[in-house]
Amino acid sequence: MRFATRLPIVIAAAALTGILSAPPAPAAVPTTIPLTVTNNSGRADAVYIYNLGTNLATGQQGWADAAGTFHAWPAGGNPPAPAPDASIPGPANGQATTIQLPKFSGRVYFSYGQKLVFKLTTGGLVQPAVQNPSDPNRNILFNWSEYTLNDGGLWINSTQVDMFSAPYAVGVNGNTTGRLKPGGYNAVYNTLRDTAGGWGGLIQTAPDGSVLRALSPLYGVETGALPANAMDDYINRVWSKYASETLTVAPFGEGTKYFGRVTGNVMNFTDGSGAVVTSFQKPDSASVFGCFKLLDAPNDQIRGPISRTLCAGFNRTTLLTNPNQPDPSNANFYQDAVTNQYAKTIHAQMADTRAYAFAFDDVGNHESLIHAPNPQQATLTLDPLN
Incomplete structure (x- = not known):
């Protein structure tokens, strides 16, 4: 996704030595930091977690297990070959699971009820693309957060750039963002349905009729779900x-x-x-x-x-x-x-008004992003779907 490539590069200042008035050197960022995933969704479904991205030390793409150990993806194929099962068992409703985030630039996915399907091409990992009706993840309820952990600290966000789906909030050292207002999840869908101009066409449902997500307006235009002349x-x-x-x-x-x-x-x-x-x-x-x-x-x-x-x-x-x-x-x-009624609606339902509802929603710092130069503890909270 766009977020990881847009993160600022932060270079820690060299510590001065031999000068009594010099400030203390900043603490080194650990090799891994804990991410606690708390399930407050109210759902009985099993939860699966994935930590996928680029190893910043080597540039290799791969995945991390619960301990934060990096595993490079094997060679892909044409047609795409199944990727190794990188899933981590997530917490049951009302419970929490802690995993370790390594120095990555990538995504933490979570899914309800089913494991996600990932495949590898000769060019690398194929991410879910639910705007494609034949994507194997089309009828799975899932979402993801994006993060970069490097020597400059941790950047972590919630994102709706590609879609609005299962709600969650992210946090670092006690600061949080990305949380919807009470009732905000359903309010987003109801508002889109009631907005003239075809905005309700962005909503995707499962075979049983339950709501899965709203596609971004870009994907709506590309798939014909939203009129191409909307703007x-x-x-x-x-x-x-x-x-x-x-x-x-x-x-x-x-x-x-x-x-x-x-x-x-x-x-x-x-x-x-x-x-x-x-x-x-x-x-x-x-x-x-x-x-x-x-x-x-x-x-x-x-x-x-x-x-x-x-x-x-x-x-x-x-x-x-x-x-x-x-x-x-x-x-x-x-x-x-x-x-952009999609972005308008999402921002209006955010508890702190912040969201990543389009690619450059960070212009003027209106995005749902937290940066901590000294990260000690990160959180991802799965919120109720109401």
Whole structure:
């Protein structure tokens, strides 16, 4: 997922020696830290846990067992071959299970009732893709958290970038995020069903009719579950506005600014000297929802940061009301009649308003992420489905 590749690289400052006034050196991050998974779901189903990712010491992809020991994936095949069973027995309802997180960049999956199906291609692990009706995990209730543990500490988040499903909260050293309000799980689905424009089409159900998840708007557009023109009216109005006005983007807060104006089908951004630094063709709805394609964001210092800011402004629909981006106030988000209703609905049901409802929801720090430079204890709490 996008989160792991977007994490900041943190380099610990070297400890000064021989100077009495120097601050103490930061404690080294342990090789593994405990993650306690607590099952407050109220469900009787068996729970299975998976810890999958990249070993940061070697760059190898693989999985970790309950003790945090790394196991590299074997060679895959074409067609994909079954992956080794990496499942860890999870806690029963009302119980807790503790596993060890190694220095990984990856995901902690959990599933109810059935083990997830993972396969290996010659290029590596095939992640579940439930937007595909033939995916073997399509009718399994599951979700995942993402984390990176390295010498700079632990980053862990809850995510709805790909889908909204079984609720959970994450925590580190007693700080938590990702928890829904009481009744928030059902409220998300009910709101989507009641929102005009086809947003209820994002909801997937099991053969017995029970709700499994809501797909992200990007996957909704790609599969036809959501109209492909869902954001077009807003995109057109933005392009019209900035044909005669200037959009100012300050992707790093105070400091460097870029200035956008539309000519024809293209928004050109200039720097303070007036030189064009990057340009964007008018995006379509998929580009907005996925923050990719016509809003591609390379890992550089100019186009990527501008694109991230544009993408956040489109999804939050703040580009018409504020020509200075990013808009810092979440009170201004999602106010247009044409907006990312999925992201709006999820944020509204979060106890702390924070969520990762689209790829660059971290613009302005509105995401459900915790970073601890000295992690001692992490938690993942499976919450009730109500």
